Amino acid sequence: MQYLEINGEDVKKIDVDKSTIEKYLGGTGIGIKILYENKVWEKDPLSEENILVISPGLLTGTGYPTASKTIFMARSPITKGVGRAAAGATIGPALKSRNIVSIILRGRYNKLTGIIIDEDVNIVDASKYSLKNTKETSDKILEEFGNYSTAIIGPAGEKLSLISSIECDGRQAARTGLGAVMGSKNIKFIAVKGKNIVEIEKKQSFREEIKKAMEYIKKDPRTNSDMKFGTGASFDQVNRFHGVFPAKNFQQSYFQDVYDKLKEGEVPQLDPSYWTTNYEWKYHPCPGCTKPCSRYVHVNSKKYGEFYVEGLEYETLYSLGSNLNISNFEDVAYLHYQADLLGLDAISAGATIGWAMEAYERGIIPEKYLEGMKINFGDANIAIELMKKMAYREGEIGNLLADGVKKASSIIGGKEFAVYSKGMEPPAYDVRGMYGMALAVATSVRGWDHLDAMAYVPELSGKFWFFENVNRRSPMNKGYLVKEMQDFSTFYDLTGICKFSRASLTPERVVDAISIFLDSKLSFRELMEASERVYNLQKLFNLKCGLSRDDDSLPPRIHYERIKKGPSEGMVIEKIEFERMLDEYYQARGWDNHGIPTRLKLKLLGLEDL
Numbered sequence: 360m361q362y363l364e365i366n367g368e369d370v371k372k373i374d375v376d377k378s379t380i381e382k383y384l385g386g387t388g389i390g391i392k393i394l395y396e397n398k399v400w401e402k403d404p405l406s407e408e409n410i411l412v413i414s415p416g417l418l419t420g421t422g423y424p425t426a427s428k429t430i431f432m433a434r435s436p437i438t439k440g441v442g443r444a445a446a447g448a449t450i451g452p453a454l455k456s457r458n459i460v461s462i463i464l465r466g467r468y469n470k471l472t473g474i475i476i477d478e479d480v481n482i483v484d485a486s487k488y489s490l491k492n493t494k495e496t497s498d499k500i501l502e503e504f505g506n507y508s509t510a511i512i513g514p515a516g517e518k519l520s521l522i523s524s525i526e527c528d529g530r531q532a533a534r535t536g537l538g539a540v541m542g543s544k545n546i547k548f549i550a551v552k553g554k555n556i557v558e559i560e561k562k563q564s565f566r567e568e569i570k571k572a573m574e575y576i577k578k579d580p581r582t583n584s585d586m587k588f589g590t591g592a593s594f595d596q597v598n599r600f601h602g603v604f605p606a607k608n609f610q611q612s613y614f615q616d617v618y619d620k621l622k623e624g625e626v627p628q629l630d631p632s633y634w635t636t637n638y639e640w641k642y643h644p645c646p647g648c649t650k651p652c653s654r655y656v657h658v659n660s661k662k663y664g665e666f667y668v669e670g671l672e673y674e675t676l677y678s679l680g681s682n683l684n685i686s687n688f689e690d691v692a693y694l695h696y697q698a699d700l701l702g703l704d705a706i707s708a709g710a711t712i713g714w715a716m717e718a719y720e721r722g723i724i725p726e727k728y729l730e731g732m733k734i735n736f737g738d739a740n741i742a743i744e745l746m747k748k749m750a751y752r753e754g755e756i757g758n759l760l761a762d763g764v765k766k767a768s769s770i771i772g773g774k775e776f777a778v779y780s781k782g783m784e785p786p787a788y789d790v791r792g793m794y795g796m797a798l799a800v801a802t803s804v805r806g807w808d809h810l811d812a813m814a815y816v817p818e819l820s821g822k823f824w825f826f827e828n829v830n831r832r833s834p835m836n837k838g839y840l841v842k843e844m845q846d847f848s849t850f851y852d853l854t855g856i857c858k859f860s861r862a863s864l865t866p867e868r869v870v871d872a873i874s875i876f877l878d879s880k881l882s883f884r885e886l887m888e889a890s891e892r893v894y895n896l897q898k899l900f901n902l903k904c905g906l907s908r909d910d911d912s913l914p915p916r917i918h919y920e921r922i923k924k925g926p927s928e929g930m931v932i933e934k935i936e937f938e939r940m941l942d943e944y945y946q947a948r949g950w951d952n953h954g955i956p957t958r959l960k961l962k963l964l965g966l967e968d969l
């Protein structure tokens with residue numbers, strides 16, 4: 360196993376010890392180890408000294424069911440701490456097939472560049488790809504170089520938008536602004552040609568584990584609904600049943616303007632049962648996925664013409680739908696399609712436009728930004744125009760919104776309704792109705808995020824993994840729940856197994872496959888300890904970056920504005936209650952009151968030398 364380190368024209372292969380793999384496994388584990396050892400916290404995120412790491416999960420590319428994820432990491436330009444984004448990208452298996460556990464990208468090219476990795480590493484001039492969208496870029500790579508697995512930035516990454524993503528063959532490594540880090544290095548694309556399958560010594564035993572995993576997936580009741588409706592399967596439950604689906608920049612907690620007017624028997628257009636039956640679609644699985652949730656939907660629209668959009672995802676039904684008060688399926692699909700083409704994080708882009716719509720409604724956007732525009736909720740044409748302006752930093756308004764809600768609200772005001780944590784915009788849960796989720800998004804090491812802990816799973820179902828009787832309306836024991844769920848969730852970021860296999864492929868069921876793959880016996884306890892170690896290392900990285908207890912926080916709207924209507928009416932996360940949960944969480948973690956890991960905790964996790 361090797362690191363592939365690329366710095367300008369210099370290319371090095373560095374052997375990686377087996378003990379490093381056993382301690383950090385892969386994905387986020389290897390990524391944060393590299394960032395920490397290189398003291399990346401001292402570097403400006405958009406300087407040539409930042410490092411972009413691409414690390415496939417330990418089991419990614421092995422054929423283990425749904426082990427498909429590759430983790431991108433750097434110091435984030437938006438949170439200023441841990442930058443981390445995952446994608447079910449073909450580039451991960453391609454790297455693993457070449458025995459590469461991580462690409463380490465250093466420095467900055469003096470012109471737009473592409474990196475081609477096959478038997479050699481070739482650095483090529485990519486000037487002619489300048490400001491091409493992600494589809495034009497991947498089509499041109501195919502034409503010029505042939506069939507490679509790619510990681511590409513769109514115009515938003517080139518323009519250093521802090522909410523830009525990295526596109527990987529139809530999948531997005533979207534969060535924490537890593538498109539801008541790649542753009543700051545002047546890298547337009549990385550293309551990798553895979554070789555053979557990943558070598559596994561104990562092939563037969565590993566195959567037995569694959570068989571067991573397939574059985575677990577088959578028996579999981581979620582498998583059918585995921586394959587039928589994708590990640591949108593829980594849309595109705597979160598929106599209508601629980602009333603914790605944000606709308607209009609968190610002014611509402613379910614899609615009120617649509618659902619309050621619904622006639623009997625009517626199916627709203629954003630409901631997955633509408634668009635999965637009224638539009639053609641085909642599966643678009645991540646590499647190695649045996650239960651695809653993901654699809655390309657074929658839209659042939661009078662307004663937008665013909666296009667294929669990946670999704671629609673649960674998250675974009677909120678960020679580009681309810682959050683903007685847009686309920687027409689084709690409008691939301693086209694916005695999603697544009698975000699992917701432009702290389703923008705669809706969650707952050709939608710949240711930023713939603714914030715701008717509320718700012719316009721309140722009359723606080725100065726005319727020099729508006730140039731006659733009317734940024735009203737519900738106006739899809741304006742949302743599309745704004746998205747394009749953001750990606751190209753066009754005009755005063757494009758430049759203002761290109762860096763997300765925190766930056767825009769620090770320039771023109773509107774902090775009191777700006778919804779973010781550690782600088783990152785929220786995904787589709789109104790955490791005022793979910794105590795555990797509120798704590799999870801505030802303490803997440805990569806900023807406001809639903810997948811860092813997946814605390815919504817036990818909170819919405821009441822029961823998950825080793826947790827029972829979980830009540831989303833109560834703060835009781837949420838410190839302990841969030842700690843365990845963060846470590847549980849980190850397990851997936853280490854192994855590359857999809858988080859949508861969380862009910863079927865739990866750590867205790869996967870541990871034998873990992874032991875066989877590593878050819879060294881690992882226990883369930885040691886596996887969870889590895890997750891905890893990596894979570895602590897990410898926390899240490901954030902502390903070195905200057906983040907503190909004050910950053911484990913929520914915005915005013917979550918503490919002081921109660922949910923006005925719906926199943927969660929009246930709920931709010933009072934500041935005093937939040938601080939109590941935070942104390943409990945730090946205790947559960949073995950951290951002091953400032954959120955600093957104690958020396959004993961570091962010793963127990965084998966991190967005492969850091």
Ligand code: SF4
Nearest residue numbers: 645648651652653857
């Ligand atoms: S379940 Fe969906 S997200 Fe997960 S690996 Fe399969 S296609 Fe990808």
